[in-house]
Amino acid sequence: MTALVRLLVAALLALFALPAQADELRPGYLELTQRDAQHWKVVWKAPVLGGLATRTRPAFPPFCTQSAPQARIEGAALVAESTLTCSKDLAGSKVGLAGMDAAFTDALLRVAPLGRPVQASRLTPTAAMVEVSTVPDRWEVARSYFWLGVEHILTGYDHLLFVIALVLLLLRPWTVVRAATAFTVAHSLTLIGTTLGLIGLAQAPVEALIALSIIFLAVEIVKQDPAHPRLSERLPWLVAFGFGLIHGFGFAGALREIGLPEGDVPVALLTFNLGVEAGQLLIIAAVIAALAVLKRFAQPALRTAVLAASYAIGITASFWFIQRLVG
Incomplete structure (x- = not known):
């Protein structure tokens, strides 16, 4: 006893x-906003604490070229903006984060193409790359933010x-x-x-x-x-x-x-x-x-x-x- x-x-x-x-809830945030047929604005926001900012980087298909990021510090996060030039449509290809297997947090991905609905996905060390959909799953935002809420109260x-x-x-x-x-x-x-x-x-x-x-x-x-x-x-x-x-x-x-x-x-x-x-x-x-x-x-x-x-x-x-x- x-x-x-x-x-x-x-x-x-x-x-x-x-x-x-x-x-401690400090996920990363990767946003891709399409400007025209070939160009996308990329915003990558990562917390300085936790390793996401130093160990990971945005990853794109081979037919895309990323310009040198313009980085700044906002509060406790690194914010980097760049331009992504792609020779063809991103739909059907995978985007996400490289090196996320060594990080201890997750990230949100937001893809806003021209003429199609916005796609929102949650990136984790076991699912760090996501396929850009022609027709995004409308429930993905709900699932992503629900689990972020659970994580926030627990961490x-x-x-x-x-x-x-x-x-x-x-x-x-x-x-x-x-x-x-x-x-x-x-x-x-x-x-x-x-x-x-x-x-x-x-x-x-x-x-x-x-x-x-x-x-x-x-x-x-x-x-x-x-x-x-x-x-x-x-x-x-x-x-x-x-x-x-x-x-x-x-x-x-x-x-x-x-x-x-x-x-x-x-x-x-x-x-x-x-x-x-x-x-x-x-x-x-x-x-x-x-x-x-x-x-x-x-x-x-x-x-x-x-x-x-x-x-x-x-x-x-x-x-x-x-x-x-x-x-």
Whole structure:
């Protein structure tokens, strides 16, 4: 029994052994826009961190020639623009990224030919080249942005810790689900509003506030007293909704880094948000399952495990908060 307790506590703590940098979703973005029968404008945007910018490069068919790229740094990304000259139509040929097998992230490909619908595809290390279609798959945008949403919640470590802390605070599955629903509604509002240009906040203070929201939940867990429920326990949906508004600005910042396919903004927004929700539900289910096992087989160790995890969450979020304040 003691070994089981140690194993479960270690499993909970392992969830928080995360890199110092949060919000790690930084995919590449390769865009081809046809200018005339032979020429395409190529834009390649790759994050400096993670290896995509240094290890990969756009790849095209042999009958195409790429001009020398004009490169610049924008934020944490390398942006390179060039002209692609092709002796025949790209339809039926493959374009994508070379050297992606050594990268640790994925990329979006957008092909905008003259007189045909835009094609959007997701490039991964196992599928780094995509055939340019005569009739693009209309569901490809939905699939691509759905999986980007899932990846963002699972690898955007600050959002991940917030959801985990919410579960540790409330413990009861249906209470967690109601609070998570409020969180989803709230971040959907600010995500959509910001992406469409209706509202907006500077990203730096948003990232600091996201870290502060995690610290708040960690403190609430440590200070729990069954005889005197705190605000976060009495009105968890209200707290989750308020912080969800802030996290929505963070999601919007990540989506802005990725870019949205012109003409498919509503579909991309909807499916990205659905992906975030799906990833969030996976996190909630995993943490609730781990706590249920701990409660079933090692009830006395439950509070100890929750406290240990809460301190780990609080320390990590405090580091992020200070880091983001000082820039």
